[in-house]
Amino acid sequence: MSKVFLYAEIQVSIPFSKIDWQTINGTMKKEKGLKSKTWLSGINTNSIGGFYEFDSLENAQAYATGYLAAAAQRLGGSLTVRLFDGDVVGEASRGIGSPFYEREPALA
Template sequence: MSQVFVYAEYQVSIPFCEIDWLSINVEMKKFPGLQSKTWLSGLNTNTVGGFYEFDSLENAQNYIYNLLIPFAKQVNGNLTVRLFDGYTTQEASIGMNSPFYKGV
């Protein structure tokens, strides 16, 4: 797989305004293969998560094991993670003007 999308959500109630996303963004950018992240904040739940794009399954898993899981332990929350193959759905996504496939 040359493009992997990761959906992650922490089952905790943290209002997004209390998240130090500036410093978290700095730490996230240190991980190899991370192409982008879209932050998510659950409506009426204050769950926190994101939608990520990675260049490989290996780099996505490294990020999960070394950043997402430790953070879940730190905030005493439950973590849900799902991995998706972006290559398989590329043509369909281009047909829907996905920003993740611009210039392809």
């Protein structure tokens, strides 16, 4: 797998305005294999999380069991993580214009 998506949510109630995302982003940029993160903030729950793209299953798993697990523990929250195969859904995702895949070439 060369493209792995990770969904993570920490069940806490912290308004996103209270999250030091600038510092967290700087730390996350050092994580091996992380290509991108889209931050998520739960509507009416203030849970925090994200949708991540990694370059391999191994790097995604290491991030989940390392950095994310430690963050959840520090915040006193419960962590939910799901991993998804980004390779197998590539054609279907390009066909719907996903920003995580190159656009299909224009028809001549």
